[in-house]
Every structure is written in structure tokens, then in C-alpha cells.
Amino acid sequence: MKILRLCAIVLMMSQVLTRADEVDVFAAASLTDALKEIAATYEKGGGDHIVFNFAASNTLEMQIKAGAPADLFFSADEAKMDALETAGLIVKESRKDLLSNTLVIIVPGTSTLTLASTAQLTDPKFAKIALGQPQSVPAGIYAKAYLQKLGLWDQVSARAIPMESVRAALAAVETGNVDAGIVYKTDALHSTKVKIAFEVPAAEGPAIAYPAALVLDAKHAAAAKKFLAYLSEPDSLKTFAKYGFITKA
Helix, strand or coil: CHHHHHHHHHHHHHHHHHHCCEEEEEEEHHHHHHHHHHHHHHHHCCCCEEEEEEECHHHHHHHHHCCCCCCEEECCCHHHHHHHHHCCCECHHHCEEEEECCEEEEEECCCCCCCCCHHHHHCCCCCCEEEECCCCCHHHHHHHHHHHHCCCHHHHHHHEEEECCHHHHHHHHHCCCCCEEEEEHHHHHHCCCEEEEEECCCCCCCCCCEEEEEECCCCCHHHHHHHHHHCCCHHHHHHHHHCCCEECC
16 A cells, blocks of 8 residues: 555656646846746746846847747846837736846945946056947847947946947956956846945936736747746845846736
């Protein structure tokens, strides 16, 4: 009898495991740490297995347009999501803005350089300034727009070092390969190797939005819908806030 019971338990466990689905989430690099923690909690609570593809939002947009197997797209700006919506590649009614963020100017942890205002980036001592690619990477687009608003872009652009993602810009500052960088506050808080030299007030900076949506004809549509809903739940929003995001849901 004991053997039969054991076999029954094993069979039930295997059925539960086979029922678990897998969700392919394409998400902006700046969401890496928060989403990994949220997904771990989700899976422990019996949720489906979450597989992440983290990169710059523009890279993810191109991958989805090329037919990459994404179930859910979580972008760091509206433009990339707009492009997929225009192309008919997302489920329009599933789209929601979940988060916002702010920009900060960072310097290496060992640097003695200080900033009282963004205008000081025009000082020659800031010879190399890392930021996301200003033509394509959301963090870089936001940074350029902010500097243009202040009338500083023309003075700073020649010293700007464009990077493939906001995390790459962060890494450039961490290693001391540049004198400063413009990244999201959430990325700066993630690192122990940089210092925030100046925080751009939310009211003065660009309007940063993180929309999420289901990808049309997703292989795991039902499971992706559940995880998208979970991202709006109070516990998930608390985790996002812990990592410095401004929650909107």
C-alpha cells in the first residue's frame, strides 16, 4: 500500500509539473533586478516559470518584429511599444503603464568630481560622459531630451559616449572608463561602485513611462496574461518601489 501511495504522489507531482507553463518575457535592462525578484516570488507561489530576455527596449522591439518568441513585452518607453502596436504585434487592450523612473548623473565611486547642477557637465573635466545610444536606447533618448531642454546638448554631445543599453552606461562608470554617466535612478541604486552626483527632479526631467503588453499570437498567452496581472498586484508594486521605481498601477 505504501508503495502504491508513493507512486500516486509521484504521479500527481509530475502532473502538476507538466501543467506549469513557461512565459517568455522581453524586458528593458533597467528592470532586471526587480523583475527577477518578482518572478522568483511568483514561481514559489505556484506561478508559471518565467524566462527573461533583458536588453535595451529598442533591441527587444527589433527582435519581436523579427519574430522572436516573446509572450510579454515590458518596455522602458512608450515609443517602442507604440511601434509594435502600430505594426499590429501586441494585444492593444492588454497594454498598461506600470512604472516611471527618474534620471541621475553618476560618477565612479572613487571620483572626487561633484555636481551642483546639470550645467556643470559642460566643464572640461567631464571629458567622457556615458549614456544610452541617444537615437535608440530609451535612457539615452531621455538623457538627450533633458539636455536639449536645458540648452546643454550641443556643448555636451561631443563628449557623450553612446552605449548599447543603460546597464552598459552604468558599467562604463563603474569601471572608471568615463568621468560621468546619465542613467536611471534605479540603476544607480543597484550599484555600489558609483555615486549619484546629481538627481534630476521628476518635475524637470522627461516623462518616463514603462508600458507592458501581451505580444500578439504569443505561444503562452494565458500564462503571460496571468503574469502581467501579477505585476500590478500590491506585492509586486512594493518590490518595484523597493528598487526605486515610481509605481503607477
